[in-house]
Amino acid sequence: MKKKVLALTMAALMAASLTACGGGAKETTAADTTAADTADTTAAEKTEETSAEAAGTEAAGGVLVMATNAEFPPYEYHDGGEIVGIDAEIAKAIADELGMELEIEDIAFDSIIPEITSGKADMGLAGMTVTEDRKQSVDFTDTYAKASQKIIVKEDSAIASPDDLTGVIVGVQQGTTGDIYVSDLEADGTTVERYNKGFEAVQALSQGKIDAVVIDGEPAKTFVAQTEGLKILEESFTDEEYAIAVKKGNTELLEKINGALKTLKDNGTLDEIVAKYIKAE
Ligand code: GLN
Numbered sequence: 001m002k003k004k005v006l007a008l009t010m011a012a013l014m015a016a017s018l019t020a021c022g023g024g025a026k027e028t029t030a031a032d033t034t035a036a037d038t039a040d041t042t043a044a045e046k047t048e049e050t051s052a053e054a055a056g057t058e059a060a061g062g063v064l065v066m067a068t069n070a071e072f073p074p075y076e077y078h079d080g081g082e083i084v085g086i087d088a089e090i091a092k093a094i095a096d097e098l099g100m101e102l103e104i105e106d107i108a109f110d111s112i113i114p115e116i117t118s119g120k121a122d123m124g125l126a127g128m129t130v131t132e133d134r135k136q137s138v139d140f141t142d143t144y145a146k147a148s149q150k151i152i153v154k155e156d157s158a159i160a161s162p163d164d165l166t167g168v169i170v171g172v173q174q175g176t177t178g179d180i181y182v183s184d185l186e187a188d189g190t191t192v193e194r195y196n197k198g199f200e201a202v203q204a205l206s207q208g209k210i211d212a213v214v215i216d217g218e219p220a221k222t223f224v225a226q227t228e229g230l231k232i233l234e235e236s237f238t239d240e241e242y243a244i245a246v247k248k249g250n251t252e253l254l255e256k257i258n259g260a261l262k263t264l265k266d267n268g269t270l271d272e273i274v275a276k277y278i279k280a281e
Pocket of ligand 1: 069072109127128130175177178
């Protein structure tokens with residue numbers, strides 16, 4: 001009993017001293033009871049522990065802040081007062097694996113990377129495509145999903161393939177890969193209309209204000225199912241992969257997330273989460 005009390009005291013002291021060291025956005029939470037509770041008696045025995053090792057102990061009780069844009073079903077969206085979806089559940093499962101508490105921040109898609117580089121959020125999960133450009137600002141974990149940009153048009157549209165996007169008005173969500181790649185067509189006379197939310201682009205299409213929408217395949221399916229008179233073209237505009245973004249150089253967190261992701265892939269949790277939101281065709 002006494003040993004247990006000592007262990008908890010040591011854990012609390014270690015957590016407190018780590019807090020004093022600073023260096024992470026959420027370290028103040030390390031001194032709370034969760035940190036003390038998760039630390040076992042071995043913590044007291046390892047008084048010689050280096051600060052790097054101790055940092056691992058600290059993170060085991062902290063808060064993991066996820067930045068996302070909850071306008072992207074089925075990956076992240078609002079359901080009542082809650083943010084749900086594949087990414088939200090993967091993030092929760094990762095936090096559970098790491099013994100951390102998940103906190104979700106819902107912000108504009110193009111604010112997610114700045115939120116991570118500034119250290120306000122620990123990771124970005126937002127159906128975020130790995131691109132060379134983004135790799136200049138953040139590090140990406142192993143990928144967890146394959147995706148593609150799809151083209152949505154009216155059912156009676158003359159647009160039948162990606163080539164037909166030249167010279168027409170295309171709606172995209174600001175700052176997404178759809179925006180980035182369709183913008184390459186501007187030189188050939190394509191007009192790009194940028195919306196804050198993908199669904200706003202789909203509504204504009206439905207109202208005849210634009211000719212097509214380029215957006216990720218899964219949200220495309222969801223939005224088309226919710227709107228009359230639209231269809232998704234067979235041929236993809238691009239093929240992409242989603243990964244989790246973390247602060248550049250934060251290899252400790254990157255490795256932890258990759259470890260958790262591997263566990264979730266190996267034990268079937270990842271597939272279960274995906275199957276819950278995406279029905280096999
Ligand atoms: N996959 C796209 C991108 O990374 C869109 C993501 C999103 O809108 N949430 O840019």
